[in-house]
Amino acid sequence: MSTEFTSPTSIPVRSFDHRSAARDALRGVAVGDAFGAQFFVPENLPRLRERRLPDAGWPWTDDTEMACSVFDVLRRHGGVDQHDLVRGFARRHDFDRGYGPAMNRLLRLVRGGGKWQELAAGLFDGQGSWGNGAAMRVAPLGAWFAVDVAEAAAQAGRSARVTHTHPEAVAGAVAVAVAAALAARGRVEPVTGERLLAAVEELTPAGRVRSGLAEARELLGQPHAEYAAHRLGNGRRVSAADTVPFALWCAARHLDDFTEALWACASAGGDVDTTCAIVGGIVAARVGTAGIPAAWQVAREPLPEWVAEHELGEDLSRAGLGAEAAPPRRPEPIPVPDLVWTPGQWQRVRHGVRSQSMDDRWDAYLEGDHLFLHRSWTGYGVFQVTVAEDPAGWRPVAALVESDPERYRRLGDEAESAFLELFLRAWYMDDTRPELWERYQELRRADR
Structure with missing residues (x-):
């Protein structure tokens, strides 16, 4: 099978290590979050003005805790399982x-059922939150789906809506x-x-966030972060529209320089831990862990043990399911079935599906x-x-079903195809459209 797929929004799937890119982005979120949070401490403000690092021992905040759960869900599922994600948020x-x-309050109530x-x-x-919480945790997801930015956008929306349903937050x-x-992708x-x-x-x-991004583009030639923050906001209102455009301005201005990006971001004040978390995640996705200064990594509080950040995971295989x-x-x-998978969806196919409980019933892997x-x-x-691959992506070209009655009680060909x-x-x-289920049920009834 060919490993190349060209489109304006995709890169060769098998040439890109999405797992390490996501892990790097997570580390960037954590360092940015912990670094920015130090400047809520009044004694550290002179250091900010003088660009001197705060003393080591930088605790991270909710930005990092939630980003860790995003990374964990991606590593286990290959995409956003909304129920698992929000349960992880609540449990941790x-x-x-x-x-x-x-x-x-939301997470406490979810934890209670x-x-x-x-x-x-x-x-x-009933408006839903339009805060910056969904944006602050999502950089690892973007790096994970770098092969397909449209899929990154779709998955980001799924990750946001478990806590933030307002269109601006999404x-x-x-x-x-x-x-x-x-x-x-810059790698x-x-x-x-x-x-x-x-x-x-x-x-x-479309909306206020997008309008802010358009203004951020116009300000790219502006060297002063304080002026950009005056125009775009610095997160002080804790809304997505007041946070994201400025954070992306900082990242775009210093895409290859983690240090400069974070100092510029912190210098504008506001919701500094969150803006720096966003900037850190984006820039680390570009420069990798090696691009984050070693002293900053040492100063930052370690990630939780459950993250197991050195375990990147692998695509599921038959051997991974066991001898049975x-x-x-x-x-x-x-x-x-007549369908086509985009590069991001194909990455998910390659990742595999492993049942998490008896209720899931099915496993899937590529061989x-x-x-x-x-x-x-x-x-x-x-x-x-x-x-097989074609110009539009990857598609099924043949399908077989088990027909040994000792192993599987199959229905007619059309019903089994609809089920698949x-x-x-x-x-x-x-894609969980009700009509797909209704079609299968009609074919199933016709087989009885």
């Missing part, structure tokens, strides 16, 4: 890390994720601050040009899908 929620009152969909949508009299998360994706293709902001503006939904995993014994052809779907509790392979399409679209394309 540390009140003393500086969460806002609304988020403290509340439905995140209702709680997030009900914030601020737009802020999208903007930061796209910026981090484009910065990470394998040229990128400039102007090009980065132009692409981010194009992919960010077996391919179909008596495969027979069925109609091929060469064949995608296998197994029953999780028996290990039996039920579907085998041959995939349900999985392929839901797992890798986040």
